[in-house]
Amino acid sequence: MKLLDIETPALVLDKGILDRNLARMHEQVAGLGARLRPHVKTAKSIDVVRRAAASGEGGITVSTLKEAEQFFAAGYRDILYAVGIAPNKLNHVVAMRRRGCDLTVILDNIDAAQAVMAASAKNSIPIPALIEIDSDGHRAGVTPGNAALADIGRTLGANLRGVMTHAGGSYDCKSVEDIRGYARRERAEAARCAEQLRAAGLPCPMVSVGSTPTATVVENLAGVTEVRVGVYMFFDLFMAGLGVCTQNDIALSVLTSVIGHQPEKGWIITDAGWMALSRDHGTASQKIDQGYGVVCDIRGRAIDDFIVSSTNQEHGIVARRGRGVIDMSRFPVGTLLRVLPNHACATAAQHAAYHVVNGGVEIEAVWPRFSGW
């Protein structure tokens, strides 16, 4: 089966690029003395994550309990659920721990810590928790230096397992040197908060950090026990715009067909709209706006300066950057194109399977992926 034999739109994953990305990050993190705890939220695929964490001994990170369930069923046991725990999910967490899953939750406030303690006591089962640290003012977490840290730690008592942070602010950086600054701060604040807990007589065996940009460029992980990353598996145009990968490192693309032309407007109409590409237009805030994706030929080679300039639900409009003229005879109806995504997590989420290729057009496998909560 070849890419030419399937219906469009369809998600394509290049295994050679994937494996190269996995190996590079593995070396990077191991070389700095930490463990890699891959985040499965980007791939949501057992087949993909098996290549990133074959043994599962370093554990995985999940963004939903659905991911936890799917990976636990596939044999992964050490799972960190890295979104602040909502009380309505605690029964589910308890049930998974009863079934033998070593599921750890995170939280950044006393109320959530009390809810965890109540569920733990009521069910006579430990619910290990990390305290989330806000290392860059980006989103959630306890501010380093805040006395609340030790209060939450004391509330958690025996359930306290450590601290975690995510340098999400690194996504807004304008240079690799900026990203290095976020990486330094991410490490330093996590290590400082761990010391703060230890100074208060509390245990802190886990010190978890991570984001794909910071993990890619970080030079020192002293005091950190593990790194969480997900996007690095596939990379995307946003990461290329940040400078942490090149366009050639992007393993994911969406296969689409030309269905018509509007030559006076310089438009090629395709059957991959936002449903197939996602609504993510993250590169709009970067130096180079890639529209809804960079357009490649069927083998994944970028075509001139062709981008998806706009999308509707099941329609994409391909145009040249700067509205240059297109020789439509090169792209007759039925031509197959591949679109590199702005954001791998968002684009992959729109699909139920990866069509796996290895540099060519032969489909070597179809790997299912899941979605939902």
Added chain:
Amino acid sequence: MKLLDIETPALVLDKGILDRNLARMHEQVAGLGARLRPHVKTAKSIDVVRRAAASGEGGITVSTLKEAEQFFAAGYRDILYAVGIAPNKLNHVVAMRRRGCDLTVILDNIDAAQAVMAASAKNSIPIPALIEIDSDGHRAGVTPGNAALADIGRTLGANLRGVMTHAGGSYDCKSVEDIRGYARRERAEAARCAEQLRAAGLPCPMVSVGSTPTATVVENLAGVTEVRVGVYMFFDLFMAGLGVCTQNDIALSVLTSVIGHQPEKGWIITDAGWMALSRDHGTASQKIDQGYGVVCDIRGRAIDDFIVSSTNQEHGIVARRGRGVIDMSRFPVGTLLRVLPNHACATAAQHAAYHVVNGGVEIEAVWPRFSGW
């Protein structure tokens, strides 16, 4: 089972609002002498569409062959696939027609018409097709008055079933009067092209138009046989911004939990990020930017001027418009909120089921929905 008893995030559908929206559009279109051919691309749910088109006698519209398959399996026979046909889908179309599905395709160029004719001849099966008309320069279609229309019609021969257009440009309108202009043009251009085909001695039994904005305000459908609409079932903040519904007509919302606070920033952190809400931020181009959604209490009543100001994959940040102060004690960890979506099609697409309520918090049913191609 109540909304309080389920895990978040979850999609909520208010049946009372849905039924009111369905009845209103049904009366509107029937009152103007046309048939309603509901577009199932928004709901992707048999349960929802049964309420919109119980008998199915007016047919339905689909945006993917997956929708066609699902609805054909549920007993719908007259199905219009309203995205320009790609050659790699013709075998699938032939197979569905062989199984008794009265599937009609659309196209806007000679190459696609020839591909349809070749598949039709090779398989000795009719493949009815409509010619897509570009009534507003918005996307695809033959420009009215262009001689290509009759050429395509002649190429299709006995497979020609009529014309269709979609006034997608109406989504950019700044007033209801503007939308009426699009509605008039949509009708007039479709009717004109139908006459052009008839004048060339070609049959044109179907004259199909539609978009939720134009269908809501149109006053005359002379020469039109049917209207295609989908978003009207649920409506959304974008439609409210256009003035074709009010916020009280929005049947869809996403249930979410408060998981933390960043009081110095005026932020409430929730567990509904872009994965649950979608990345659609359509109201950013309208007079009132609603962020990633308007925040309501658990009963669906909007709270002051609270919006989701930003999102990550599984995190939402709720803030007051203009960064006003929030009394965090009103929203403790675990508080349930409901978020009205920018774009019903995009938000619903992120979920596998509707939790059906009727004005309250009791879950009366769970209706599955599907996705993919």
